[in-house]
Amino acid sequence: MDVKEQLKALFEALAHKRALIHHITNYVTVNDCANTVLAIGASPIMADALQEVEAMVSLCDALVLNIGTLNAQTFEAMQKAASKANAKQIPVVLDPVGVGATPFRLQSVTELLRHVRMDVVRGNMAEIKTIAGLEAKSSGVDSLDDEADGGLIAASLAKKLQCTIAITGKEDIVSNGNVTYRLQNGDALLTNVTGTGCMTTSLIGSFLGTKSDALISAIAGISTMAIASELADKTKGTGSFRVSLIDEISKMDAATLHRFLRIQNVL
Template sequence: MDIQEQLNEVFEALQNKRALIHHITNYVTVNDCANVVLAMGASPIMADELSEVEEMVGICDALVLNIGTANERIIASMLKAGRAANAKGIPVVLDPVGVGATPFRRKSVAKLMDTISFSVIRGNMAEIKTIAGLEAKSAGVDSLDEESDGAKIALTLAKKLDCVIAITGKMDIVSDGVSTYSLDNGDVALTKLTGTGCMSSSLIGSFLGASNKALASAIAGILTMSIAGEIANKSQGMGTFHTSLIDAISQMDVQRMINSAKIDFIK
């Protein structure tokens, strides 16, 4: 099955099932993440209370874990939710925001990865290189790394972790350890709006919850954000762009994506 057929399949799955997506995510972007999930046709739950996360994830179709504003309590909830999701066969997405910035973040992500099996890990180049044990350059949660070796890193790490690795940046790379794709859509305005990476992870979770197809869901989620960024109105400033971005996501369909996508099969 070629990638266009796979994209059509995950879109159709989301149209046929209003997937319920449980988030334990960061409070900077939580509202935007909820809104893009709704705009895409799925349904969000944002719940991080330790005493209820097992029950909450048990009624959902996918789990998205985002460490952007994590603390010890939230990491404990993530571990509990992730174990419950794995036990029930519910796919899990990890967004390791700023993993290389502090020892707490590195240790927390290492513990999550030791405990939970992930379907998709999405991050910028510095975050993925940190997870891969490579030297990375970052400024807080922003990557300063070159992306020329992204395909090799994604492919190698995907094989090692047996999951889909998605690297987002100027050029996006997605690999499941067998097939690797580059995605060349997007707009510089997306870098001037907080949370577009977090929203991309939520979009991936939306497709994944409906289809349980990790590679196509990662590609569809990233392309939705990138193409919406190209479509959204930038002429009146970032506030207008923010609203217009949600509008463009809500109007995304598979034909618009396929017609607009700049996607290449690397290996």
């Protein structure tokens, strides 16, 4: 089955299963992430209380971890929820926002990756290079690196961590260590709206909630956001674009993805 056929099956699976997606995420983008999950046809839960994260994740179909506004309590909640998810074979996706910005973020992600089996790690080029132990250029949570060597970096890290690595930027790279794809959709206006990376991670989590292949789930989540950005209304400014982006996500289906998807097997 080729990628487009797998994407069709994935959308069908999501339509038949309203996957419940547990988020421990950042408070800057939590509302947009929740609305994005609803728009694609899944259901969000945003819960980080230490007293309930293990019980909550046990009810869910996937777990999304996002360190955008990390603190000691949310880190402990992530550890507890992720360990329970691993024990119950619930897929986990990690968004290491600004991992190289401070020692606390780097130490926290390093600890998570040491003890938790991730299904997908999605970040920008600087974030993925930092996790891979490579020199990275960033400004706060934004990457200043290009994606020239993204395929090789993603494939190498995917093999090391035994998961799917997704690098988002001007072009997107997705690799499970055995096969690597370059995705060439997306509008530059995405960079002017806070949270589109977080929303993309939530989309990946939504597709993972169908218990589908991690590589295909990452391609589906990234492509849904990228193609929605191409279709969204860009005539009225970034505020209207943000609303239109969620509208387009709510209308996304396999046929639309097939029509616009630009994907290349690079490794």
